[in-house]
Amino acid sequence: MNPDVVVVGAGPVGLLLAAELSLSGVSVAVLERLTEQNQALKAGGISGRSTQLLARRGLAARIAEESAKYGEGFASFARERAASGVDGRPRARFGGHFAGLPLNAESSLEIPPPAVLPQQALERLLGAWVAELGVPVLTGHEITGLTQDADGVTVHARTGGGVKTIRCAYLAGCDGGRSTVRKLAGFAFPGTDPLTTGYQATLTLDPAVPLPTGWHVTGRGLYAHGPKPGRILTVEFAGPPADRDAPVTRAELQDALRRVSDTDVVVTAVDSAARFTDNTRQAATYRTGRVLLAGDAAHVHPPFGGQGLNTGLQDAANLGWKLAAAVRGWAPDGLLDSYTAERHPVAERVLENTRAQIAIMRPDPHSRAMRALFAQLLEADVTLTELLGARLQGLDIRYGVSPWPHPLTGRYLPDLAGLAETPRPILADRTGSTEVRAVADGWSDRVDLRRLPETPGVTALLLRPDGYVAWATDGTPDTTSLREALSTWFGKPR
Known part of the structure; x- marks a missing residue:
C-alpha cells in the first residue's frame, strides 16, 4: 500500500481531511x-460554522439525527438558566462565553446554529462516512519514524504484526x-x-448537596456546572498536575470540586x-517539506469557548x-504554503484569546478587578460583544488581502442553493456572460460553473x-481578474 497521502490520527480532524482528499x-x-x-471527555459540540462546513459535504441530516440524541439535556439546562443570572447579569442566549462571562443577550451577531454533538459521536459519524468513501483506517498503527526526500515520505509504523513501512507523496499529522x-x-x-490544573467530567452528584449550575468564580479559581446536568469543569491556579496521564479518580474529582466550590459536594459516580x-x-509553521500538521498537532490551548475542535475542522x-491539488499536479506556486499563511494567524488568535481568558480567571485581586471591568464592558458595549462572539465562533475570519477587492473576497459564503454539497471549486455567475463561460472552460x-442565485451586491x-x-x-465580470484568480488558486488552465 503506497497511497498519495498518509493521514496520521483518526480523530475528527484526520477523518475530515481524509474525506476531503478522497472526494x-x-x-x-x-x-x-x-x-x-x-x-475521555472532550468537546461537547461543534460550532455553527462547523455544521455549515459538514452540511456542504451532505452530512446535515446525519448531524441533525445524531445531535437529537444529546440535545434534551442541554435544552433543559438552558431553560433552567434562563430564569436567573450569573454575577448579577442577565442570562444571554447561547453565543458562547468568555472566561465564564456570557455574551450580551442583545448582540445582533448572527450565529449559525451549533450542534450538540460529543466529539466521540462526531468521530463515529465521520468514521462511517470515510468508510463509505472507501478510505482505509488502519488502527493499531503507531508511527515510529519518518524520512522525507524530494519525491515523498517514508513512514514506519509499529503494528501487532511488526513494523510496517509505507511510502507516500505527503504525510499529514493530525495526531x-x-x-x-x-x-x-x-x-x-x-x-x-x-x-493551572483543570478537570472536565461527566458525573453524578448526591442531590442532598446541590451544586449550582453555571460559571462561578471563587477564591481558589472557578468552576462550571453544565451545559447539561452532571457535566463539570474546574480550574485551579496551583500549577500543573504532578502526573497528567494518571487515571482521574472519583476522590480526586470530589476534592477538586470541594476546594474550588467551597461546598461539601459528594460525587457518587x-x-x-x-x-x-x-x-x-x-x-x-504547518508545513515542513512534504509533512504537514492540522488540528491539535499544530496548536494546543485550554478548552475555553470550545474552540479547539472547530479550529481543527477548519x-x-x-x-x-490544496493538498489534493498538489498531489494531482495542478496547484499553482504557493498554494500549499497558503495553508500556513491562512490558518496560522487564525489559531494564533485562538491562543491569544485563551491566554486572555486565563488572565481574567486568576484569583489574585488585580485579575479579579480586570475581570469585573471586562464584565461591565461586555454588558454595555455591544460592539465588543460582537467582536468576541465572532472570534470565538470563527465568524470574523477573512483570508489575506486580495488584489481583487470586493466585500466578500476572503470571507466565508453563507450557504446558497446550488452552491453546497460539493468538494469542487465553483464559479457562480448570474449574468449569463458568454465571456465568463469561455474563461471557465479552461478550468x-x-x-x-453554476448559476448564482440572486444575492445582494x-x-x-x-x-x-x-x-x-x-x-x-x-x-459586469472582468475576465482578466477572473483569469488571474483562477490561476492563482486553481492552477493553469487546461
Missing part, C-alpha cells in the same frame, strides 16, 4: 495508534497535542508553560473525566483541497472548496 480523487490511508475509541509526527519531523512548537492545563503552544477543510476539469463569484470566496464582482 478530490486522491488516494489516502489513515493510521491510528489506538485500537479502540478514546472515551493530537502530543503529535508524534510533529516531533519526528522536527517542527518547532513554541509557547507558554501551564499555570464518574462516567468520564479528563485533566487539562493551560499549556498553550503553536507550531512555527484546518482540515483549508488543507484538503472545467476542476472548477464547476454580487453578480459573480469564485468559491473555494472550503466555502471561502476567492474572487467576486458586483458588476
Whole structure:
C-alpha cells in the first residue's frame, strides 16, 4: 500500500481531511495508534460554522439525527438558566462565553446554529462516512519514524504484526497535542508553560448537596456546572498536575470540586473525566517539506469557548483541497504554503484569546478587578460583544488581502442553493456572460460553473472548496481578474 497521502490520527480532524482528499480523487490511508475509541471527555459540540462546513459535504441530516440524541439535556439546562443570572447579569442566549462571562443577550451577531454533538459521536459519524468513501483506517498503527526526500515520505509504523513501512507523496499529522509526527519531523512548537490544573467530567452528584449550575468564580479559581446536568469543569491556579496521564479518580474529582466550590459536594459516580492545563503552544509553521500538521498537532490551548475542535475542522477543510491539488499536479506556486499563511494567524488568535481568558480567571485581586471591568464592558458595549462572539465562533475570519477587492473576497459564503454539497471549486455567475463561460472552460476539469442565485451586491463569484470566496464582482465580470484568480488558486488552465 503506497497511497498519495498518509493521514496520521483518526480523530475528527484526520477523518475530515481524509474525506476531503478522497472526494478530490486522491488516494489516502489513515493510521491510528489506538485500537479502540478514546472515551475521555472532550468537546461537547461543534460550532455553527462547523455544521455549515459538514452540511456542504451532505452530512446535515446525519448531524441533525445524531445531535437529537444529546440535545434534551442541554435544552433543559438552558431553560433552567434562563430564569436567573450569573454575577448579577442577565442570562444571554447561547453565543458562547468568555472566561465564564456570557455574551450580551442583545448582540445582533448572527450565529449559525451549533450542534450538540460529543466529539466521540462526531468521530463515529465521520468514521462511517470515510468508510463509505472507501478510505482505509488502519488502527493499531503507531508511527515510529519518518524520512522525507524530494519525491515523498517514508513512514514506519509499529503494528501487532511488526513494523510496517509505507511510502507516500505527503504525510499529514493530525495526531493530537502530543503529535508524534510533529516531533519526528522536527517542527518547532513554541509557547507558554501551564499555570493551572483543570478537570472536565461527566458525573453524578448526591442531590442532598446541590451544586449550582453555571460559571462561578471563587477564591481558589472557578468552576462550571453544565451545559447539561452532571457535566463539570474546574480550574485551579496551583500549577500543573504532578502526573497528567494518571487515571482521574472519583476522590480526586470530589476534592477538586470541594476546594474550588467551597461546598461539601459528594460525587457518587464518574462516567468520564479528563485533566487539562493551560499549556498553550503553536507550531512555527504547518508545513515542513512534504509533512504537514492540522488540528491539535499544530496548536494546543485550554478548552475555553470550545474552540479547539472547530479550529481543527477548519484546518482540515483549508488543507484538503490544496493538498489534493498538489498531489494531482495542478496547484499553482504557493498554494500549499497558503495553508500556513491562512490558518496560522487564525489559531494564533485562538491562543491569544485563551491566554486572555486565563488572565481574567486568576484569583489574585488585580485579575479579579480586570475581570469585573471586562464584565461591565461586555454588558454595555455591544460592539465588543460582537467582536468576541465572532472570534470565538470563527465568524470574523477573512483570508489575506486580495488584489481583487470586493466585500466578500476572503470571507466565508453563507450557504446558497446550488452552491453546497460539493468538494469542487465553483464559479457562480448570474449574468449569463458568454465571456465568463469561455474563461471557465479552461478550468472545467476542476472548477464547476453554476448559476448564482440572486444575492445582494454580487453578480459573480469564485468559491473555494472550503466555502471561502476567492474572487467576486458586483458588476459586469472582468475576465482578466477572473483569469488571474483562477490561476492563482486553481492552477493553469487546461
